[in-house]
Amino acid sequence: MKETSGISLDNAAVAATPKHLLQFAVDQRYDDYTLVDHAVWRFIMRQNIFFLKEYAHKVYFQGLLDTGISFERIPRIQEMNDILAKIGWGAVAVDGFIPPAAFMEFQAYKVLVIACDMRQIHHIEYTPAPDIVHEAAGHAPIIVDREYSKYLQRFGEVGAKAMSSKKDFELYQAIRHLSILKEQPNSDPKEIEEATKLVEHRQKHLGDPSEMALLSRLHWWTVEYGLIGPMENPKIYGAGLLSSIGESVSCLEPHVRRIPYSIDAMNQPFDITTKQPQLFVCRDFQHLKDVLEEFASKMAYQVGGLEGINKAIECNNVATCEYSSGLQVSGVFTEAIRNKELPGHGINYHKEGFGSPIGKWRQTSTPPELLTDNDLRELGIVQGKKTKLEFVSGIVVEGKIDEIVRRDRRLVLITFSNCRTKYGDRILFDPDWGAYDMAVGERISSVFNGAADKDAYNQVALVPKERTIKVPSDAKRKKLENLYAQVRKIRESKTGYERLGEIWETQQAEHPGDWLLSMEIFENLDTIDQQPNLKAKIEKFLNQKKATTKDLSTLIGWGFRLVEYHKRPEYQATLQASPK
Helix, strand or coil: CCEECCEECCCHHHHCCCHHHHCCECCCCHHHCCHHHHHHHHHHHHHHHHHHHHHECHHHHHHHHHCCCCCCCCCCHHHHHHHHHHHCCEEEEECCCCCHHHHHHHHHCCEEEEECCCCCHHHCCCCCCCCHHHHHHHHHHHCCCHHHHHHHHHHHHHHHHCCCCHHHHHHHHHHHHHHHHHHCCCCCHHHHHHHHHHHHHHHHCCCCCCHHHHHHHHHHHHHHCCEECCCCCCEECCHHHHCCCCHHHHCCCCCCEEEECCHHHHHCCCCCCCCCCEEEEECCHHHHHHHHHHHHCCCHHHHCHHHHHHHHHHHCCCEEEEECCCEEEECCCEEEECCEECCCCCCCCCCCCCCCCCCCECCCCCCHHHCCHHHHHHCCCCCCCEEEEEECCCEEEEEEEEEEEEECCEEEEEEEEEEEEEECCEEEECHHHCCEEEECCCCEEEEEECCCCHHHHCCCCCCCCCCCCCCCCCHHHHHHHHHHHHHHHHHHHCCCHHHHHHHHHHHHHHCCCCCHHHHHHHHHHHHHCCCHHHHHHHHHHHHHHHHHCHHHHHHHHHHHHHHHHCCCHHHHHHHHHCCC
16 A cells, blocks of 8 residues: 555545645544544434435435445545545545635545544534545545536536635635634634634625635535435435534425525525525536536636636736647746646746737738748748737737747747837837747637646645644543543443443543433443443433533434434444445
């Protein structure tokens, strides 16, 4: 097994991912998960088995089994990669939210990014930050459906080309910071309030949303929070819903508005840190692809021209303009041919900037990129000789030709020395500025986000400096983790049940606020149908918690329901089919 810094290079999809994306990958650090983490995972997955079997899209449940996800413990990324490889996908662990453009591009390479944090017990219903439940148990199972898998990859391809502004990135940073604070135990309420206000401020002052902002909304209302099927009885397929045992139940209740999915969903903003008041319902997965292509048809990378260039200017970020000749000009620094840097024309050569006229020449009606060597000679365009080119737009380029560059038989670049470029009385290039590289092309056929060759361009996306916060295991918490470990060992070995009373008394004395361990002990006792007095005491404790603690009422009710469901033959059959 080839692995570098936690990256599974023996998975073909991961190995093919470019280095500017793999900088986001981190080691999962599997051994850092505690037995409390595994217990939280187990509770969520058991609830999913119970509820989602009826309310999730039909492919979800089989997908859980096909992707090698255990119901009993948090999965290892490497295990998932071994399974995902069979359907041409891969996975990498990342630290919380990553920038939307990077997230989309990973999808284009058929790689799932899996936030490797595990939600804390106080966010067992819904986490404001991405975690391994959301990524592994939400996203991964659905991609076993071939049609949906193609949609997800296509979304990544489109998203990777979407124009993104600096304000988009600033909003992303604010949302990431807020989600980290909300997931952190004992966060300062004032700090959360300030972070919330910052998100609201940046959302309010975002201006006209960029292509990426609009596309992110379509992604949110489908991939994350989508419903599918008839309006009156839709099923869940969005990963955000599938991984939220609270919202997967509430999303189908009458107070959540259902809207037929269309391209208009791009006009509906969302709040990533709370439950959604409305959801969009698509007919089927082909419906998703149809809307995506409708949106893509209006994007700069398909429209090109002046409209595309203006979008690049507005976003004020590195972008690439592709000439009809095939030449790609990234930002003001580099030209690239079909996503590979043109030799000798990188960021160091053009470090002072680059500009070039676009359009036809007055001397000929043929698009300039299609001119043959004979055509050029007839026009007096010969290497080593002085020439004058006049564009239909009125721009005039005059100088000595030093080099004529072709790629795939198309004329893409002419280099001049002692060159002057003018537009009327305005000097666009002066001989004193050195060599002039004139890009060739009748029109701009495409404009898209980022550099054409990101690795050659050294376009390193900004990896967030603020890291997600790991809950430290102090001496008291380690004692609680040890109690969870003992109960798990008893359940798995089916021995030592006589020690459950002592474990519970210790939990009551030292960790009275914990409820999940009591539920696990209750489950063990119910399974063996022994120690009725202890079982009754635990049941009374849990019911008191349920009655007096609003946030726990639903969870404890679900816990009791799961104990009953656990006995059913269909659950036991599912459990046996699940990887251990």
